[in-house]
Amino acid sequence: MSETVAVIPARGGSKGIERKNLRRVGGIPLVARAILAAQRCTEIDRVVVSTDNDEIADVAREWGADVVMRPADIAGDEASSESALLHALAELEARGIGVQILAFLQATSPFIDSTSLAEAVRVVSSRRRDVAFSAVESFAFMLAPRRWRLRCGPGPRRRLTPEATGSGGALPRDRSVLRHARARIRRGRPSLLRQHRHHRSA
Incomplete structure (x- = not known):
């Protein structure tokens, strides 16, 4: 049965903030807050943390997530999120999941708002869209070296991405839901789901 x-x-190395994924917000490690949000989502069957760090792995297991240990060659500063996702999918497949x-x-x-996450999963599972991104409407005046184009393929790392406007005046965010995961990471029919400002990343 597919899940x-x-x-x-959540890799261990971070140049901007040391041990970033273990920093606490409201007394809870960041990685654990993401785990809790996924666990509270009625549409999620399993929560997996991909990491190269034993301490992060221990925290993830403590909070009830499965762990996929990521090899060093896709855990460095140049590693993309896509490589981590594809590796996790392959590892889960090897486990019979x-x-x-x-x-x-x-x-x-x-x-992360669990209700909005559930809505995104339903949009994708209904086959109305192949991928759903959360977004926050913004009317701020922004300058960018080039126009943002929504795409479903490898992109620049988040800390190197210039501030830019997105489709319909929304800002592309860092959460997404994809159907037929491996086939749809590079292509698909996207949907933007508007979020309230208090759900934005900090």
Whole structure:
């Protein structure tokens, strides 16, 4: 039976903030907050943390997530989120776990709304869309070196991405839900789901 699986990439190395994914917000480690949000989502069957760090792995297991240990070659500063997702899917397949829908969550978003996540999964599972992104409407005046184009393929790492406007005046966010996960990471019919400002990343 295929499952809806939330995957949370959380590597140990961080140049900007040391041990970032273990930093506490409201007394709870960031990675654990993402785990809790996924566990509270009625549409998620399994929560998986992809990491190269034993301490993060221990925290993830303590909070009830499965763990996929990521090899060093896809855990460095140049590693993409896509590589972590594809590795996690392959590892789950090797464990006999079929993944029909993949929910990609960032540990660095401490206020993920479980209800909105469930809505995104339903949009994808209904086959109305192949991928759903959360977004926050913004009317701020922004300058960017080039126009943002929504795409479902490998992109620049988050800390290197310029501030830019998104489709319909929304800002692309760091959470997404994909159907037929491996086939749809690079292509698909996207949907933007508007979020309230208090659900934005910190």
